[in-house]
Amino acid sequence: MPIKKNKHGSYNVDISIGTDPITGKRRRLTRTVETKKEAEDLYYQLSQKYNRGKEIGTRNLSFKTVTEIYLEECKLHAKPNYYQNQRYLIQKHLQEQFKNSNLKKVTKDDIKDYQQKLINSGLGNKSINNIMITLKRVFESALEANVIHTNPCNGVKNLSLNKEQMKFWTPDQFKEFISLIDDENEFLFKTYYTVAYLTGMRCGELLALNWNDIDSFRREINVYKSLTYIDKEVIITEPKTRNSIRRISINSKLLKLLNTWKEKQKNLLNKFSIEHTNNVHVFQYREKAPTKDIFSRRIKTICERGKITPIRQHDLRHSHVALLIHQREDYTTIKERLGHASIKTTIDVYGHLFPNKQKETADRLDDLF
Known part of the structure; x- marks a missing residue:
């Protein structure tokens, strides 16, 4: 009773x-x-x-405990690589700073002071913003756990970002890059970079491909998963967003290149006594699927053989868009191939690459007089 x-x-x-x-x-x-x-x-x-949950402040949890609550939520509801990223940010930047803090007494001014400390450390604005976003989410967990009344991170503005100029290769630059690759010993890389350049797929999407994801009859690649490594273990997840699940049409020469690599891959895997089936990863060359690092590092190595300025692996996705724009493809087609949620995303990211229509509009006015 x-x-x-x-x-x-x-x-x-x-x-x-x-x-x-x-x-x-x-x-x-x-x-x-x-x-x-x-x-x-x-x-x-x-x-x-x-x-009714109105008695606030009866909990006295440490910052470490609150981060554990937050990370457990990430593990349950977010992708594995996001969880890993959040755990890394907390351990590297937040745990030491806030380990002895009284969460009930942390104020907005304290958060601003910490932001300034990060600025003084020389970190870039983007990195600082990412840390502050994670900190805000940790305090949000403290709020939900009835440890604090309000989130002290509310109202602390993100730092402004200088928009970096997008890097990409023109068709001629890509052709020169591919010509520097040794067909005999580096056919894997030739295939990988060509598929990346001609489809605009993300790195994780490329690495996750199995041969049964390639429809030779319809000349399509079925994109519905992404691959990453967590603690040296292969993790397969859904792509970045639901709109990233898509089918990408490919040209005949690219399909021929993939089939040539498939035969070479069979011989390569036979040396490791690995049976070659349609479940094998397309870019696999040993027991496990490769990591993205090997393809990132090799770009610079190949470029050093010629006069090509290296770009990041992700810039091959930008290069694909530049290629489509060069071929006068419309926003809708580009959106579908990239798997963007909306045309607005495509325009916001790549709109500046499209030819300026202002001059064409002005020139047409001459026809009126």
């Missing part, structure tokens, strides 16, 4: 205030009053406060 008369004539009010989210144990609160009426009133008041 929640209300019980004790041997001294007073009344004990015993109420459950929920389950501890860390230990899983029930928490109870006991109060003693003089009369039954006071006990009934108190029981009602406490029930309203605790059972």
